[in-house]
Amino acid sequence: xxxxVIKRLIKRRFNNLSEELEDKINSLSLSQLDSLADAxxxxxxxxxxxxxxxxxx
Numbered sequence: 266x267x268x269x270v271i272k273r274l275i276k277r278r279f280n281n282l283s284e285e286l287e288d289k290i291n292s293l294s295l296s297q298l299d300s301l302a303d304a305x306x307x308x309x310x311x312x313x314x315x316x317x318x319x320x321x322x
Contacts, residue, residue, distance in 0.1 A: 267298045271305070279311040289318050297321055 268291050275290075276282045293301065304317055 274305055
């Protein structure tokens with residue numbers, strides 16, 4: 266459920282979310298999802314999302 270909200274927020278903010286990124290988000294733990302939800306407000310581009318996922322997964 267939380268994954269869906271986060272994916273929707275990223276799609277709305279950056280108008281894009283690849284299947285690969287969706288899969289990575291789906292595999293996150295609850296604590297990782299909470300951290301990503303907070304970090305979304307600091308991202309300036311989809312590259313920031315990708316970078317966050319590389320560091321935190």
